[in-house]
Amino acid sequence: MAAATAAEAAAAAARAKKLNLEKATNFMRQYRDPQSRELKKLSANQFMEVWSHYDKDGNGYIEGTELDGFLREFVSSANATDVSPEAVSDAMLVELKQCFMEAYDDNQDGKIDIRELAQLLPMEENFLLLFRFDNPLESSVEFMKIWREYDTDGSGYIEADELKNFLRDLLKEAKKINDVSEDKLIEYTDTMLQVFDSNKDGRLQLSEMAKLLPVKENFLCRQVFKEGIEGATKLTKDDIERVFSLYDRDNNGTIENEELRGFLKDLLELVKKDYDAQDLQDFEETILRGVDYNQDGKINRKELTMILLALAKHNQEEDTSA
Numbered sequence: 001m002a003a004a005t006a007a008e009a010a011a012a013a014a015r016a017k018k019l020n021l022e023k024a025t026n027f028m029r030q031y032r033d034p035q036s037r038e039l040k041k042l043s044a045n046q047f048m049e050v051w052s053h054y055d056k057d058g059n060g061y062i063e064g065t066e067l068d069g070f071l072r073e074f075v076s077s078a079n080a081t082d083v084s085p086e087a088v089s090d091a092m093l094v095e096l097k098q099c100f101m102e103a104y105d106d107n108q109d110g111k112i113d114i115r116e117l118a119q120l121l122p123m124e125e126n127f128l129l130l131f132r133f134d135n136p137l138e139s140s141v142e143f144m145k146i147w148r149e150y151d152t153d154g155s156g157y158i159e160a161d162e163l164k165n166f167l168r169d170l171l172k173e174a175k176k177i178n179d180v181s182e183d184k185l186i187e188y189t190d191t192m193l194q195v196f197d198s199n200k201d202g203r204l205q206l207s208e209m210a211k212l213l214p215v216k217e218n219f220l221c222r223q224v225f226k227e228g229i230e231g232a233t234k235l236t237k238d239d240i241e242r243v244f245s246l247y248d249r250d251n252n253g254t255i256e257n258e259e260l261r262g263f264l265k266d267l268l269e270l271v272k273k274d275y276d277a278q279d280l281q282d283f284e285e286t287i288l289r290g291v292d293y294n295q296d297g298k299i300n301r302k303e304l305t306m307i308l309l310a311l312a313k314h315n316q317e318e319d320t321s322a
Contacts (some may be wrong), residue, residue, distance in 0.1 A: 141262035156277030
């Protein structure tokens with residue numbers, strides 16, 4: 001009986017020791033120089049390893065307990081001695097998080113997304129260029145033009161080979177193409193797919209590509225469209241003119257083709273987080289059926305005004321029901 005108890009105690013001690021070892025394992029230490037404790041420059045694959053390790057639920061953000069874990073390990077990994085992440089006290093963590101998020105949480109949503117992490121970690125210069133956080137697109141009209149250019153087979157998806165062509169051109173634009181071998185380009189393509197292909201089908205749908213190619217602002221998210229029916233009466237002629245000129249890029253008096261799809265993409269994003277080319281097409285048919293009285297497949301100022309008033313009214317009803 002005593003022997004059994006001793007064996008159980010030994011097993012419990014071994015389990016506790018293993019747990020402590022696991023607790024003390026700091027994932028970030030491997031990416032620091034053993035002498036200087038500086039972070040080493042990460043390859044595309046290593047960056048992906050860090051991202052996947054901390055974004056445990058795979059929702060595209062490091063947040064909540066994931067963020068706490070990352071910050072504890074990030075800070076304690078800089079110590080010369082292998083201290084446990086638990087060495088960062090709760091009080092220290094609160095202060096640390098506040099400073100850290102002020103510096104890196106660009107959109108102030110209390111979470112770290114992939115682009116924000118890319119600014120924090122030192123990475124290969126070429127790979128870093130692919131995140132485009134210094135050069136977002138002016139509007140969704142530009143996005144839709146790029147989409148049409150690289151969806152060469154018209155499948156409604158950007159497949160791996162199309163994505164590789166896009167990344168090659170992006171690097172060429174940044175005058176770095178001579179530094180990038182075909183193997184590196186394949187590695188970058190694979191990594192970008194791992195990062196942005198949320199549903200893991202091996203290709204990028206519209207909403208996934210939109211995360212890779214951010215637009216400066218979805219104009220339709222502005223406050224004037226969120227004030228409900230009061231907002232509808234507050235919508236001025238100037239507001240409508242601003243929206244119209246934002247999408248009517250060629251100034252021909254109508255919103256059509258990529259201009260129309262850019263506008264509808266922004267509109268669709270207000271109600272749907274994940275969407276593909278078919279969703280956009282269905283949405284286009286629905287909207288045009290409702291407002292395109294002359295059935296020319298384009299939107300003029302009067303038709304745009306109807307859509308924006310309906311948007312403000314819809315927001316009012318949502319606010320009331322909430």
